[in-house]
Amino acid sequence: xxxxxxxxxxxxxxxxxxxxxxxxxxxxxxxxxxxxxxxxxxxxxxxxxxxxxxxxxxxxxxxxxxxxxxxxxxxxxxxxxxxxxxxxxxxxxxxxxxxxxxxxxxxxxxxxxxxxxxxxxxxxxxxxxxxxxxxxxxxxxxxxxxxxxxxxxxxxxxxxxxxxxxxxxxxxxxxxxxxxxxxxxxxxxxxxxxxxxxxxxxxxxxxxxxxxxxxxxxxxxxxxxxxxxxxxxxxxxxxxxxxxxxxxxxxxxxxxxxxxxxxxxxxxxxxxxxxxxxxxxxxxxxxxxxxxxxxxxxxxxxxxxxxxxxxxxxxxxxxxxxxxxxxxxxxxxxxxxxxxxxxxxxxxxxxxxxxxxxxxxxxxxxxxxxxxxxxxxxxxxxxxxxxxxxxxxxxxxxxxxxxxxxxx
Amino acid sequence: xxxxxxxxxxxxxxxxxxxxxxxxxxxxxxxxxxxxxxxxxxxxxxxxxxxxxxxxxxxxxxxxxxxxxxxxxxxxxxxxxxxxxxxxxxxxxxxxxxxxxxxxxxxxxxxxxxxxxxxxxxxxxxxxxxxxxxxxxxxxxxxxxxxxxxxxxxxxxxxxxxxxxxxxxxxxxxxxxxxxxxxxxxxxxxxxxxxxxxxxxxxxxxxxxxxxxxxxxxxxxxxxxxxxxxxxxxxxxxxxxxxxxxxxxxxxxxxxxxxxxxxxxxxxxxxxxxxxxxxxxxxxxxxxxxxxxxxxxxxxxxxxxxxxxxxxxxxxxxxxxxxxxxxxxxxxxxxxxxxxxxxxxxxxxxxxxxxxxxxxxxxxxxxxxxxxxxxxxxxxxxxxxxxxxxxxxxxxxxxxxxxxxxxx
Numbered sequence: 133x134x135x136x137x138x139x140x141x142x143x144x145x146x147x148x149x150x151x152x153x154x155x156x157x158x159x160x161x162x163x164x165x166x167x168x169x170x171x172x173x174x175x176x177x178x179x180x181x182x183x184x185x186x187x188x189x190x191x192x193x194x195x196x197x198x199x200x201x202x203x204x205x206x207x208x209x210x211x212x213x214x215x216x217x218x219x220x221x222x223x224x225x226x227x228x229x230x231x232x233x234x235x236x237x238x239x240x241x242x243x244x245x246x247x248x249x250x251x252x253x254x255x256x257x258x259x260x261x262x263x264x265x266x267x268x269x270x271x272x273x274x275x276x277x278x279x280x281x282x283x284x285x286x287x288x289x290x291x292x293x294x295x296x297x298x299x300x301x302x303x304x305x306x307x308x309x310x311x312x313x314x315x316x317x318x319x320x321x322x323x324x325x326x327x328x329x330x331x332x333x334x335x336x337x338x339x340x341x342x343x344x345x346x347x348x349x350x351x352x353x354x355x356x357x358x359x360x361x362x363x364x365x366x367x368x369x370x371x372x373x374x375x376x377x378x379x380x381x382x383x384x385x386x387x388x389x390x391x392x393x394x395x396x397x398x399x400x401x402x403x404x405x406x407x408x409x410x411x412x413x414x415x416x417x418x419x420x421x422x423x424x425x426x427x428x429x430x431x432x433x434x435x436x437x438x439x440x441x442x443x444x445x446x447x448x449x450x451x452x453x454x455x456x457x458x459x460x461x462x463x464x465x466x467x468x469x470x471x472x473x474x475x476x477x478x479x480x481x482x483x484x485x486x487x488x489x490x491x492x493x494x495x496x497x498x499x500x501x502x503x504x505x506x507x508x509x510x511x512x513x514x515x516x517x518x519x520x521x522x523x524x525x526x527x528x529x530x531x532x533x534x535x536x537x538x539x540x
Numbered sequence: 541x542x543x544x545x546x547x548x549x550x551x552x553x554x555x556x557x558x559x560x561x562x563x564x565x566x567x568x569x570x571x572x573x574x575x576x577x578x579x580x581x582x583x584x585x586x587x588x589x590x591x592x593x594x595x596x597x598x599x600x601x602x603x604x605x606x607x608x609x610x611x612x613x614x615x616x617x618x619x620x621x622x623x624x625x626x627x628x629x630x631x632x633x634x635x636x637x638x639x640x641x642x643x644x645x646x647x648x649x650x651x652x653x654x655x656x657x658x659x660x661x662x663x664x665x666x667x668x669x670x671x672x673x674x675x676x677x678x679x680x681x682x683x684x685x686x687x688x689x690x691x692x693x694x695x696x697x698x699x700x701x702x703x704x705x706x707x708x709x710x711x712x713x714x715x716x717x718x719x720x721x722x723x724x725x726x727x728x729x730x731x732x733x734x735x736x737x738x739x740x741x742x743x744x745x746x747x748x749x750x751x752x753x754x755x756x757x758x759x760x761x762x763x764x765x766x767x768x769x770x771x772x773x774x775x776x777x778x779x780x781x782x783x784x785x786x787x788x789x790x791x792x793x794x795x796x797x798x799x800x801x802x803x804x805x806x807x808x809x810x811x812x813x814x815x816x817x818x819x820x821x822x823x824x825x826x827x828x829x830x831x832x833x834x835x836x837x838x839x840x841x842x843x844x845x846x847x848x849x850x851x852x853x854x855x856x857x858x859x860x861x862x863x864x865x866x867x868x869x870x871x872x873x874x875x876x877x878x879x880x881x882x883x884x885x886x887x888x889x890x891x892x893x894x895x896x897x898x899x900x901x902x903x904x905x906x907x908x909x910x911x912x913x914x915x916x917x918x919x920x921x922x923x924x925x926x927x928x929x930x931x932x933x934x935x936x937x938x939x940x941x942x943x944x945x946x947x948x
Contacts (some may be wrong), residue, residue: 159599170602178593185586185824189767194578194897198945202767229815231789232640239679255801260790260815267788271647272679278801291896303799352816359597359610359819375610380675381639382668391711391902393686395671405667408760409635411767412820416593489602494799517948537606 135446140513143442144403149435152505163511163518165490166329168468168501171356171420173214179236180419184412187306194410206383206405210364212421213355216429217328217347218338225401226351226414227383230363234379234402235349236468237365238268241323241346243293243376248293249274250320253376256282256510258302259481261327265296281306285316292322294346299337300330300466304495305458307335307465318343323371329353332364334436334467334504346371354467354503355424357417362410374377374399381406415452424505431506436467438482439502443469446516453523457497458529469502475528477536479519482528543854548921551850557843560913562728564764571919572925573898576738576876576909577681579764579828580843583592588827592820604689604819614721614813615823620770620829621763622627626746627738627774634822638737638771641756642704642884644785644812646676649702649731649754651784656701656730657682662689668739669735673704685846689714693724700730702754707745708738708874709903713866715743715873718750722779726751731779737761742844742875743913744837747774754779762911763832764873765825780808808931826891832913840912844875847910847920851877854924861931865905876909883936885944887927890936896923 144150157175158164164172188200196202203392211221227233238251253264255278262278269276279287288295295317300307317324328349331337333354337345345368351361367375376397381387383405386396397403441462447454457470472509473479473496479490502512506521522528550559565583572580596608603611619629619844635641646659659673663686670686677684685696696703703725708715719735727730734755739745741762749753753776759769775783785803790796791813794804805811849870855862855877865878881887881904888900898908910920930936 149764157598162601163602166602170597170604172601173593173598176599178590179869181589181593181820183582184587185589185766189578189579190565190586191579193570194574194899195892196578196767228640229637229789229818231815232636232787235787244730257801257803259793259796259799262801263790263793263816266803267784267786270784271786273681289636334721350816357591359604360816360821362818363815376675376678378679379640379643381637382671385667385671388667389902391667393665393667393670394673406672407639407771408758408768410637410770410818412589412824413768413818416820423616434904448694490601515811 134449137441137510137513140338140442140509142439143509147435147509149431149504150508152423152427153508154311156363156506158506161487163469163488163515164506165488165500165502165515167503167506168353169491170352170359171354172292172504172506173358174356174420176423177416177419180415181412184359184415188235202273205411206409207402209414209418209421210401212418212425213364215330215425217366218336218340220340220369222401223369224366225404226362226417228363229403230263230327230348230350233363233365234261234327235264235268236379237325237346237348237367238265238294238296239272239378240375241325242272242274244374244518245293246273248291248494250291251294251296252275252287252292253278253296254284255279258327261298265406272446281328284364285313286319288317288322290320292317292320294323294325297323298327298329298337300335302330303470303497305465305468305470310337310344314343325508327442330466330468333424334433336433340368344368351417355417356420358413361417362413365404369402369406372403377404378408383407383409427505436502436504437462439504439507439509440467440469442509443500443502443516446513447471447519450516451523467503468499471498473498477526478533479522479530483519486518486522488518543850545921546827546905547917548850548917554840555747555843555917557835557839557912558916560831561916563910566914569895571896571923572914573896573908573910573923575911575914576761577899578760578767579762579911582764582828582831585766585824585827588823589820592823594715596842607863610817613819615810617822617829620826620833621740621772623833625740625774626744626748628777630809631777632772632774633812634770634772634825635813635817637756637769638735639672639771639788641771642669642735643672643676644787645733645756646673646702646704647680647702647786648783649733650680650682650934652703652731652779652782652792656699658699659684659702659704659863660695660700660781661686662692663687666706666735669704669706671874682825683928685688690895696725696728696730700728702731704733706735708743711878712737713873713878718745718752738876741832742841744841748807749777752776755919758760759825763825765940766821766829768779769825770821773812775809775812780811785812787814791815791817808928810848835838835913844910844912847899847912847915848875848877850917850920851910851924853906854921855879858928859931860923875911876907878930879906881906886936886941887930890930891927891942894926894930896926908919
């Protein structure tokens with residue numbers, strides 16, 4: 133029996149997360165399926181930013197480091213984020229960018245496994261992760277080894293210091309079994325460093341329940357923290373006293389304001405901080421986290437998978453021109469759906485012109501993200517209908533939709 | 541002849557930079573002598589932040605990377621900043637924190653001098669710089685060597701890859717002769733990496749005129765870019781094609797959106813970018829830069845030295861209890877003035893209670909910054925008078941002024 137718009141409306145009526153939608157001010161009529169690339173601002177972020185800029189920065193000025201809790205911001209925001217990824221409050225800090233945090237923790241993993249030289253990852257990982265690991269290997273004398281995903285578990289050996297993986301793949305949406313990888317690595321004495329950029333705020337990642345060691349993630353996708361939001365990092369409590377960050381800036385010192393010449397790392401997650409925290413960025417992210425922590429992570433994941441399943445079902449039924457590049461099994465994927473088509477770029481542009489925003493990944497991937505707090509099932513139904521119409525009428529086959537922009 | 545308040549008012553009447561003061565919304569009655577620690581917001585920053593958050597992030601969403609120039613933000617802001625530090629527009633980028641940038645460029649210097657193992661600095665440098673260099677040395681196999689400032693030039697030898705110095709010392713305000721240090725290092729085949737955190741927006745640093753190689757600096761002091769503002773870095777054109785950053789994130793790739801597995805660095809300053817740029821932070825900083833570039837750097841330096849000289853003269857005349865810890869020669873110092881007193885902390889608190897904001901650096905330093913765009917000579921006169929009164933009446937000798945806050 134074909135899925136109808138009424139089916140979608142019925143799902144919306146039963147959706148316990150539906151009220152969250154009003155906390156965002158998305159433009160009228162826009163169906164935003166790119167929250168996996170840049171989440172929209174919660175309305176509260178605007179007021180929070182204005183308050184931090186005007187009252188805290190402008191009026192309290194330097195005193196804000198104490199009176200407005202700026203010094204605590206990285207750990208305060210981290211403690212909120214910890215609830216979304218199954219960590220303890222003192223295991224997460226907000227700081228720097230995902231790339232910089234990945235460098236810190238991959239180097240930190242080398243410090244925890246001093247006899248081992250191999251950093252193991254897979255070919256086709258999110259590029260910046262591989263680039264940063266390559267940079268670290270070049271500087272430290274470690275070696276970066278990449279293998280096909282299917283060969284990963286067998287490639288872990290006694291020389292493996294750390295396995296670095298994105299939990300949900302940016303292109304295929306394929307999801308790793310975190311517990312299984314952690315167990316396989318630990319069996320060989322290796323650590324695992326997870327990139328949860330496509331997980332936090334989307335899936336109920338149980339870091340501690342899975343036996344995780346280390347993780348990083350960005351703040352600007354499903355967490356809705358703003359463009360280039362500060363990223364975050366997680367270090368399991370059991371590693372915090374031993375791990376060493378080479379980015380040993382003053383905010384990671386046991387006493388930042390003692391102004392000593394020699395570095396003495398803090399004994400906890402603060403040792404992973406480096407320079408002065410980005411207060412404006414953390415403020416926007418924290419406003420988004422204050423909203424997100426009100427939603428049960430399991431409910432968020434369930435809704436996201438339901439939305440994406442609805443889209444997959446509709447597209448499979450009506451858009452035979454497209455090839456699904458994402459696992460059909462909901463437990464094996466994240467909250468974005470990738471489809472391939474030789475004219476993928478132009479199709480994405482034609483959709484944007486009709487108010488359906490997805491994105492494109494070269495050479496042929498159409499990518500649609502199903503951010504649970506901002507979307508309704510009816511919108512997903514409508515997006516699939518518009519996609520069907522764009523394909524059926526070849527509405528994408530126009531020169532203006534083929535002209536590439538700098539960022540795709 | 542003693543200096544009078546009328547003298548100060550006469551200097552204000554003749555001050556070509558006086559109109560800039562109105563571009564900031566400092567609280568009424570506050571004399572803010574801590575712009576060297578956290579500059580105040582230009583009024584324009586509030587509107588800019590609100591526009592970026594509401595229209596760009598909230599309305600244009602992901603398209604903003606193209607339509608609102610987010611991709612270009614690090615280099616666009618860098619080009620503006622370049623004018624303040626005597627660099628070419630394509631030699632400066634805004635990114636990350638000062639600590640992270642110092643790590644990148646110190647590692648980059650090692651890549652430019654592959655046979656050499658020594659990173660040379662001085663004892664008592666700004667702590668985060670030494671900490672980061674220590675972290676880099678530990679990871680890379682280089683050695684960090686620190687010597688007394690007076691012994692620095694003689695310590696440069698054939699093993700020195702890079703000399704790392706803060707141009708203006710955070711505590712003493714002592715200013716290095718950039719051209720002399722660059723020449724001495726170059727004579728031995730070494731490079732110099734300058735930390736211009738207390739210079740940019742304050743002194744007319746002629747990076748290229750001095751023969752500089754590399755520099756970093758923060759955005760939140762005299763540049764008024766906001767709390768934890770994105771920092772900046774400079775690489776002289778002649779080094780850009782060869783230097784390698786170990787923080788090789790995707791924004792430094794020759795084609796970030798080609799999503800290749802292997803890192804191919806951009807051939808220019810972009811190779812020093814790493815993760816996704818912090819758009820909100822850059823927006824606030826850029827609003828401040830748009831204001832700052834309207835002032836002639838030489839005039840800014842001249843006014844700042846005049847303000848600080850006025851303060852030194854008044855304090856020398858009226859506050860004999862204090863010891864000047866800053867060079868008397870204006871050409872040998874930056875724009876802050878340090879004074880020592882065993883009760884320094886309490887005196888700073890007593891001043892704050894009277895609306896004069898300076899800061900304290902352990903164990904005994906009272907530090908006052910003279911940010912040229914926001915201060916008048918009359919304010920400096922008044923601040924010195926209040927300091928005189930606090931000392932003469934021992935108004936600081938109260939328990940509440942001795943209680944230490946987390947950040948001092």
